[in-house]
Amino acid sequence: MLHKIAIAGTIVLLGLTGMARAEGDAAAGKIVFNKCAICHSPLQGVNKIGPSQFGIIGRHSAAIPNFAYSEAMKATNWDWTPEQLDKYLTEPRVVVPGTKMIFPGLKEEADRANVIAYLDTLK
Numbered sequence: 532m533l534h535k536i537a538i539a540g541t542i543v544l545l546g547l548t549g550m551a552r553a554e555g556d557a558a559a560g561k562i563v564f565n566k567c568a569i570c571h572s573p574l575q576g577v578n579k580i581g582p583s584q585f586g587i588i589g590r591h592s593a594a595i596p597n598f599a600y601s602e603a604m605k606a607t608n609w610d611w612t613p614e615q616l617d618k619y620l621t622e623p624r625v626v627v628p629g630t631k632m633i634f635p636g637l638k639e640e641a642d643r644a645n646v647i648a649y650l651d652t653l654k
């Protein structure tokens with residue numbers, strides 16, 4: 532009996548550590564966002580060279596009405612889920628050929644997970 536409880540406890544712990552890793556660290560992500568901040572504001576309704584990142588998680592692609600998206604971005608048709616952001620931020624110009632987001636991408640998986648965790652706080 533005790534043995535079974537110990538095994539169950541270990542599985543729960545492993546599960547929690549896995550979740551923490553997948554979700555990233557928002558504080559570290561805020562620092563990664565410095566790379567985005569020349570073009571993107573975290574504030575609602577503030578567009579710079581790129582559209583506001585406020586509420587980006589779960590928002591439809593190319594959905595800010597007063598931002599002049601590229602034809603390439605307008606042609607995409609997805610919601611910015613954490614998974615979709617992870618793909619896009621790895622290689623923006625490969626995932627959306629012709630995008631006017633001139634950014635080489637975040638090659639480190641941890642940087643992407645952390646910045647996505649930070650983006651999730653912008654709501």
Ligand code: HEC
Pocket residue numbers: 563564566567568569570571580581582587591592593594595599600601602603604605611616620629630631632633634637646
């Ligand atoms: C040099 C400027 C620049 C940098 C740096 C940059 N972006 Fe962008 N981003 C843009 C532009 C411009 C667009 C619009 C793309 C288009 O219309 O093709 C965009 C679009 C996006 C979109 C799609 C928004 C929507 O409403 O569909 C996301 C998400 C995004 N950027 C996230 C990021 C993140 C996160 C970073 C940093 C890791 C980053 N960007 C770095 C300029 C930039």
